[in-house]
Amino acid sequence: xxxxxxxxxxxxxxxxxxxxxxxxxxxxxxxxxxxxxxxxxxxxxxxxxxxxxxxxxxxxxxxxxxxxxxxxxxxxxxxxxxxxxxxxxxxxxxxxxxxxxxxxxxxxxxxxxxxxxxxxxxxxxxxxxxxxxxxxxxxxxxxxxxxxxxxxxxxxxxxxxxxxxxxxxxxxxxxxxxxxxxxxxxxxxxxxxxxxxxxxxxxxxxxxxxxxxxxxxxxxxxxxxxxxxxxxxxxxxxxxxxxxxxxxxxxxx
Numbered sequence: 001x002x003x004x005x006x007x008x009x010x011x012x013x014x015x016x017x018x019x020x021x022x023x024x025x026x027x028x029x030x031x032x033x034x035x036x037x038x039x040x041x042x043x044x045x046x047x048x049x050x051x052x053x054x055x056x057x058x059x060x061x062x063x064x065x066x067x068x069x070x071x072x073x074x075x076x077x078x079x080x081x082x083x084x085x086x087x088x089x090x091x092x093x094x095x096x097x098x099x100x101x102x103x104x105x106x107x108x109x110x111x112x113x114x115x116x117x118x119x120x121x122x123x124x125x126x127x128x129x130x131x132x133x134x135x136x137x138x139x140x141x142x143x144x145x146x147x148x149x150x151x152x153x154x155x156x157x158x159x160x161x162x163x164x165x166x167x168x169x170x171x172x173x174x175x176x177x178x179x180x181x182x183x184x185x186x187x188x189x190x191x192x193x194x195x196x197x198x199x200x201x202x203x204x205x206x207x208x209x210x211x212x213x214x215x216x217x218x219x220x221x222x223x224x225x226x227x228x229x230x231x232x233x234x235x236x237x238x239x240x241x242x243x244x245x246x247x248x249x250x251x252x253x
Contacts, residue, residue, distance in 0.1 A: 032093075032097055033090070033093050033094075033097070034093065035089045035090075035092055035093045035096070035219070035220075035223055036086065036089045036090045036093050038089075038219070039085060039086045039089045039216065040086070042215075042216065043082060043086065046082070046212070062201060062205075065194075065197045065198070065201055066162070066197075066198055066201050066202065067198070068162060068165055068198060068202070070158055070159075070161065070162040070165075070198075070202045070205075071162070071201055071202055071205045073158060074155050074158050074159060074202070074205045074206050074209050075205065075209070077151060077154065077155055077158075077209070078155060078209035078212065078213055081148055081151050081152065081213050082213060082216060084148060085148065085213070085216040085217065085220060088144060088145070088148075088220055089220060089223075092141070092220065092223055092224060092227060095113055095114070095115055095227060096223070096227055098113030098114070099113050099116060099227065099230060099231060099234065102116065102234065103230070103234050113231075115137055115140045115141070115231055116231045116234060116235045117235075118133075118136070118137075118140075119133050119134070119136070119137045119231065119232070119235050120235040122136065123235075134232065137228055137231060137232070138228060141224040141225075141227055141228045142221065142224050142228075145217060145220060145221060145224070148213075148217055149217055152209075152210055152213045152214055152217060153210070155206050155209040155210045155213065156206050156207065156210040157206070158202070158206050159202050159203045159204070159205060159206015159207060159209075159210075160203065160206065161202070162198055162199065162201070162202020162203065162205075162206070163199040163200075163202060163203045164199075165198060165199070165202075166195045166196060166197070166198030166199025166200070166202065167195060167196075167199050168195070169194065169195030169198065170194075170195030170196055170199070171195075172195075
């Protein structure tokens with residue numbers, strides 16, 4: 001999925017306009033396991049909010065008001081994707097840590113992190129094409145994010161599906177009305193607002209999940225962008241140094 005496709009999603013569009021979130025990784029992210037620690041702090045806030053909502057009885061009312069259980073599906077999907085984002089943050093953080101150590105050592109040949117060394121060896125191999133290995137490096141850093149972005153969009157679509165279902169139930173209830181009896185107005189309004197409640201609750205849940213997960217995925221993308229840029233710069237510099245030492249330029253230069 002391209003960056004343009006990412007920005008079509010509501011969560012990505014919101015984050016894209018937040019000041020400061022399109023820059024290079026935060027200082028905390030550049031620390032050891034910083035991205036993972038930042039994700040842990042974010043999940044801590046979400047879990048605290050979840051607990052407070054549970055204490056207030058909001059979750060019980062939410063489930064009771066939605067017979068379609070779409071809100072439950074959206075919530076489970078959100079937390080499942082968030083756990084994956086934590087695992088991905090750990091992987092990217094490990095690559096970042098290895099890369100920083102490698103750069104600090106002067107990017108010696110044959111001692112780089114997995115992705116940087118794979119890129120360097122691929123470019124240095126006979127017939128190696130630098131543009132091809134740049135695509136491979138990009139796939140290592142961003143490829144797994146595509147499914148997460150797709151699932152993030154599914155949250156929003158499930159919310160819209162619940163909206164359609166809710167208004168359909170409301171329309172069917174209105175169509176079944178034969179007459180209006182003022183003595184039964186309270187019961188009638190209760191039955192009519194059931195469909196409206198489904199429409200609103202599923203839409204709000206889908207929008208909230210889309211925005212909150214989009215925040216996590218956008219940080220992963222920005223961190224991966226910086227990781228790829230630094231990997232390319234350090235690996236190319238190492239290849240140029242090695243090539244100069246042997247009196248030839250690296251393939252694809």
